[in-house]
Amino acid sequence: MQLPLNFYSTQCKDNCKRCRPFVLFQQCIVYITNVSTSSFVLFLLIFSLCYVVYEVKYKTGIEIFPFIPIDDSGFEEYSEKLLSTVRSSLAAKNQDKSGSLLCWVMTTSIYHKTRVQAINETWFNKCDASHLLTNNGRFLNIHSSFHTVFHNLPESYFKLFWKTRLALYFLYNNVSSEFDWYFKADDDTYVIVENLRRYLSKFDPNEPHFIGYRLRRRMPENGYNAGGSGYVLSRAAMRMFATQLFHDKELCPYHEWEDYAVARCLSSLNIYPKDTRDEQGRQRFLPWRPEQHYHADLTRSFIMDPVDKWGISVFHENLISMHHLNPDEIRLIHGMLYGVAQGIWKDKVKQV
Numbered sequence: 001m002q003l004p005l006n007f008y009s010t011q012c013k014d015n016c017k018r019c020r021p022f023v024l025f026q027q028c029i030v031y032i033t034n035v036s037t038s039s040f041v042l043f044l045l046i047f048s049l050c051y052v053v054y055e056v057k058y059k060t061g062i063e064i065f066p067f068i069p070i071d072d073s074g075f076e077e078y079s080e081k082l083l084s085t086v087r088s089s090l091a092a093k094n095q096d097k098s099g100s101l102l103c104w105v106m107t108t109s110i111y112h113k114t115r116v117q118a119i120n121e122t123w124f125n126k127c128d129a130s131h132l133l134t135n136n137g138r139f140l141n142i143h144s145s146f147h148t149v150f151h152n153l154p155e156s157y158f159k160l161f162w163k164t165r166l167a168l169y170f171l172y173n174n175v176s177s178e179f180d181w182y183f184k185a186d187d188d189t190y191v192i193v194e195n196l197r198r199y200l201s202k203f204d205p206n207e208p209h210f211i212g213y214r215l216r217r218r219m220p221e222n223g224y225n226a227g228g229s230g231y232v233l234s235r236a237a238m239r240m241f242a243t244q245l246f247h248d249k250e251l252c253p254y255h256e257w258e259d260y261a262v263a264r265c266l267s268s269l270n271i272y273p274k275d276t277r278d279e280q281g282r283q284r285f286l287p288w289r290p291e292q293h294y295h296a297d298l299t300r301s302f303i304m305d306p307v308d309k310w311g312i313s314v315f316h317e318n319l320i321s322m323h324h325l326n327p328d329e330i331r332l333i334h335g336m337l338y339g340v341a342q343g344i345w346k347d348k349v350k351q352v
């Protein structure tokens, strides 16, 4: 039934106080967009359906529309020729050129004022060199170490692999090839850098290593490292990537899941992730939210290593990273670790 336009306008104006919010909202939308009630309901239905489909696909990994092709072009377009116009900040140029641990974070200008501030205030500068790779210099000053590597790459989930591919090449080729370890994290990751260093000291950087939280989905045999909780490539692995993989479309093909694609590319040269749990079977890198690990509320189809440790043992002395944190959670964790804990340990020392 199509009601006259002015019916809704009168309703909206006169009945605001008496209308229940949803009814009012619906009537106002109907009035503003000049569509019938049934179209509005249809829109809501389609929207809800899309949402459910998205949730199912994201949470379970079931491919609901495998027949919709994804644009996988970009091998030639997003190549090293983009690197001649990259701008690097003064702080980036002043970072150490060699050392043990180089940390890099992939971000975008949307998060410069929020997430980037938080990591830059906390763990990021504890590495021997720290590099933000982003699309432009908005809200950043010369004292922040950044490179505009992604200035010609579109902001899209489906372009993530091209970003990482270019980033790894840029770091090794243009920044430095003389670090032992290259650690990648997201801008919503917290990293306990001391624990990362201690763990890496067990391995030889001249051998190809690929270290992080191992997932299994689509790579059931060897697995791949989750992107969000961070992963490390040894100098040898970086060299193999930059010299043998970057320029080879067959060995290093596109996939829309960026972390999976990186692992598939490295696996072409037999570089595989390893089981990084500690001797008590506790995970060092946590890719889901901390409370999901705590409650063992994890997406089973992704999991490679058994989940037999949860509850408070998720937070243990060998923990390296946590993911999906908001900026204030990052500051809170940092404050607890380096501020509050100091006082606790001091008292312990006094008492003995």
Ligand SMILES: *[C@@H]1O[C@H](CO)[C@@H](O)[C@H](O)[C@H]1NC(C)=O
Binding pocket: 080, 083, 084, 085, 086, 087, 173, 174
């Ligand atoms: C990076 O290195 C390539 C050569 O490998 C060069 O063409 C490009 O200009 C360099 N870019 C920067 C920003 O140093």
Ligand SMILES: *[C@@H]1O[C@H](CO)[C@@H](O)[C@H](O)[C@H]1NC(C)=O
Binding pocket: 112, 116, 117, 120, 121, 125, 139, 140, 141, 143, 144, 145
């Ligand atoms: C990042 O940290 C550096 C050094 O502590 C500081 O000078 C710079 O202003 C910070 N940048 C941002 C964006 O917070």
